[in-house]
Amino acid sequence: MASSAGPEIERLIGLLAKLPGLGPRSARRAALALLKRRDQLLTPLADALAEAAARVKVCSVCGALDTQDPCAICSDPQRDRTLLCVVEEVGALWAMERASAFRGRYHVLGGLLSALDGVGPEALRVGPLLSRAADGVVREVVLALPATVDGQTTAHYLADRLVASGVEVTMLARGVPVGGELDWLDDGTIAQAMRARRPA
Numbered sequence: 001m002a003s004s005a006g007p008e009i010e011r012l013i014g015l016l017a018k019l020p021g022l023g024p025r026s027a028r029r030a031a032l033a034l035l036k037r038r039d040q041l042l043t044p045l046a047d048a049l050a051e052a053a054a055r056v057k058v059c060s061v062c063g064a065l066d067t068q069d070p071c072a073i074c075s076d077p078q079r080d081r082t083l084l085c086v087v088e089e090v091g092a093l094w095a096m097e098r099a100s101a102f103r104g105r106y107h108v109l110g111g112l113l114s115a116l117d118g119v120g121p122e123a124l125r126v127g128p129l130l131s132r133a134a135d136g137v138v139r140e141v142v143l144a145l146p147a148t149v150d151g152q153t154t155a156h157y158l159a160d161r162l163v164a165s166g167v168e169v170t171m172l173a174r175g176v177p178v179g180g181e182l183d184w185l186d187d188g189t190i191a192q193a194m195r196a197r198r199p200a
Contacts, residue, residue: 009035061132063108063125065090073097073105080104082139084132084167086158088112088146096144104142107132112150113157124154126161133165140168147174147192 005013009031017027034042058064059071066072073079083104087093093106109124133141141162145151159169175193176185185193 062106063090063110063128064093064106078103081137083142084129084138084140085142085144086129087144088151088154092144102142104140109145109154112145112148113154114150121157126158129158130161130165133162133167138165138167140170143169143171145171147188 012034013024013027013031016022016030017024019027022030034045055067056065057067057069059066059069059074061070061074064071064073068075080103083102084107085093085096085102085104086107086109087096088109088111090108093108096102096106107125107129109126109129111119111124113119113121113124129141132138141158143155143158145155155171162169173196175189175196176182182190
């Protein structure tokens with residue numbers, strides 16, 4: 001960090017550098033932009049951060065973030081209570097909502113199983129998921145987990161555990177993305193798309 005910066009600026013840069021996608025250089029540029037535009041950026045950002053810290057909470061039902069508990073999605077009577085979509089983190093839930101392709105409810109696991117990182121089922125929200133699936137209302141659980149080794153391991157583990165609840169367990173289709181060029185795709189995506197082909 002710049003040695004000419006005071007401790008307050010260095011602290012700001014250090015905290016910004018901890019955010020995903022920001023390293024020390026990007027954090028310095030962001031800090032400088034914030035300080036240069038104090039009234040337009042820094043003060044409103046500080047106010048928004050303070051308000052978020054004070055008001056945002058974790059939904060006790062699904063694990064999403066909202067200013068109310070249960071969250072707006074869990075409280076919405078228009079959502080299909082028979083469909084439950086399992087996602088890794090809140091960011092994945094937001095992505096699903098942006099797509100407007102799912103009108104059921106969600107369950108945020110809080111991570112993925114990972115033997116290398118020492119993350120077992122007890123570290124995730126597996127118990128609450130099994131309880132929700134066995135409540136007699138849910139008829140389908142959609143596993144919307146990443147197409148990674150940890151994502152697939154978690155999906156298979158959950159599918160095995162959900163058998164006892166009697167619900168249908170489905171997974172998101174994998175394959176060629178909309179607008180995707182075959183020569184830009186990795187081999188695994190092409191192979192999965194070929195296996196998941198359907199009638200034209």
